Amino acid sequence: xxxxxxxxxxxxxxxxxxxxxxxxxxxxxxxxxxxxxxxxxxxxxxxxxxxxxxxxxxxxxxxxxxxxxxxxxxxxxxxxxxxxxxxxxxxxxxxxxxxxxxxxxxxxxxxxxxxxxxxxxxxxxxxxxxxxxxxxxxxxxxxxxxxxxxxxxxxxxxxxxxxxxxxxxxxxxxxxxxxxxxxxxxxxxxxxxxxxxxxxxxxxxxxxxxxxxxxxxxxxxxxxxxxxxxxxxxxxxxxxxxxxxxxxxxxxxxxxxxxxxxxxxxxxxxxxxxxxxxxxxxxxxxxxxxxx
Numbered sequence: 001x002x003x004x005x006x007x008x009x010x011x012x013x014x015x016x017x018x019x020x021x022x023x024x025x026x027x028x029x030x031x032x033x034x035x036x037x038x039x040x041x042x043x044x045x046x047x048x049x050x051x052x053x054x055x056x057x058x059x060x061x062x063x064x065x066x067x068x069x070x071x072x073x074x075x076x077x078x079x080x081x082x083x084x085x086x087x088x089x090x091x092x093x094x095x096x097x098x099x100x101x102x103x104x105x106x107x108x109x110x111x112x113x114x115x116x117x118x119x120x121x122x123x124x125x126x127x128x129x130x131x132x133x134x135x136x137x138x139x140x141x142x143x144x145x146x147x148x149x150x151x152x153x154x155x156x157x158x159x160x161x162x163x164x165x166x167x168x169x170x171x172x173x174x175x176x177x178x179x180x181x182x183x184x185x186x187x188x189x190x191x192x193x194x195x196x197x198x199x200x201x202x203x204x205x206x207x208x209x210x211x212x213x214x215x216x217x218x219x220x221x222x223x224x225x226x227x228x229x230x231x232x233x234x235x236x237x238x239x240x241x242x243x244x245x246x247x248x249x250x251x252x253x254x255x256x257x258x259x260x261x262x263x264x265x266x267x268x269x270x271x272x273x274x275x276x277x278x279x280x281x282x283x284x285x286x287x288x289x290x291x292x
Contacts, residue, residue: 064110068130071103073138093140100139107131122153122190129154136163144179145254152186157195161202168206177217178252184223189261193230200227219248235267 074095107130111123122128132150136142144167151160164183168176180203187196200223207214214220222245229237242249242259249255263269 103134125155129156148182148186157198165206177219181219181223185258189258191265
């Protein structure tokens, strides 16, 4: 339904239509909110209010991409020579944090709207992709848990894969195999074996092309065996794998919660203890769950 198709018979609808019409002017005004973090904050708050208004008007959520595209994308300075440069860096980092928080607030509102509009139960995959991209590209030190959370609910494993490979070239030692494992487990926790396999295949291609060896990573070994196990009805083997590689999966407490979800998705294993979901709640908070 477009704004022109709204029922304008009642005073309430007329007032709502007037409000929505005014909010559409944001397309020309929002580009002004790109100079400093104060204006970005104002723009983000206006964008969230815009979403709330359109929810009341039942306007398609697809109209929001235009707003997303004008959120600033500003590179953080890398070359520092004196104290003035350090001050500029500090200001740039603060501004980047503000931009990411503002965009996240806006897109998460849009995702909630998409759920109410009858999209996927997790919300619009396109919106999840948009948020994952922005968090990764605009955060000085991107939270890969949040990035992976949204990519795994999106529809672009190719972009997710390239993002992971880019991250592997920047991250600290020991974070690379965690990032790959997290991506695969998140896909699997959604019941998505196809895209989990795709991520692992692209990872292997990267390793082969650069002659890198991850054979010493027990966590990667576990992921390889897990993907093979989930292709067949092999719950006993799944349990054996979890026990055998427990020291590896314990490197991230959220992994065990994801594995519980995978057991439920692929083998119908239901949790008996409600406290078993505790880490999942923490994990969702870290990942920027849209319900927060």
